[in-house]
């Protein structure tokens with residue numbers, strides 16, 4: 001009975017969250033090749049020389065943004081292919097992005113960093129404790145020490161988290177000194193596409 005109730009609750013949650021339909025064949029098996037062959041046909045028009053240009057981002061910008069599927073960083077910023085590094089992770093958290101940011105700055109000479117968090121972020125609804133509990137329920141005890149190391153770096157207010165991450169980058173000894181006054185933090189509104197500057 002309890003599992004039935006839990007299953008009903010899970011179904012209701014999935015509906016509420018517009019959960020993806022995972023019953024069909026994988027995208028990689030069913031659609032990817034056809035989609036890519038269509039992309040190749042339009043490559044010269046949609047990407048062309050911007051895709052074949054030097055690998056250094058033309059505008060010298062690194063954008064750090066949440067991985068949320070509803071966000072299109074180039075579109076919201078008016079940037080094009082080749083203009084900027086787009087570094088994405090859950091929440092758009094800076095500590096998690098350091099490896100990419102260091103490569104972006106040291107090897108590919110970007111100097112401006114734009115950090116974008118957003119309203120209705122999954123990482124503002126999630127809880128490390130709940131995820132650890134779920135992981136422990138579906139893994140062997142041998143994996144549980146790894147589960148204990150998992151942190152979602154969740155937050156409640158994207159204005160606070162983006163300010164924290166900008167401060168983290170400004171103070172970080174490995175972030176390039178020439179970029180310290182060119183690090184800004186923004187919150188994106190999923191309802192209308194507006195970016196509001198926080199810092």
Ligand SMILES: [Zn+2]
Pocket residue numbers: 066067068090091092118120121122123
């Ligand atoms: Zn998010």
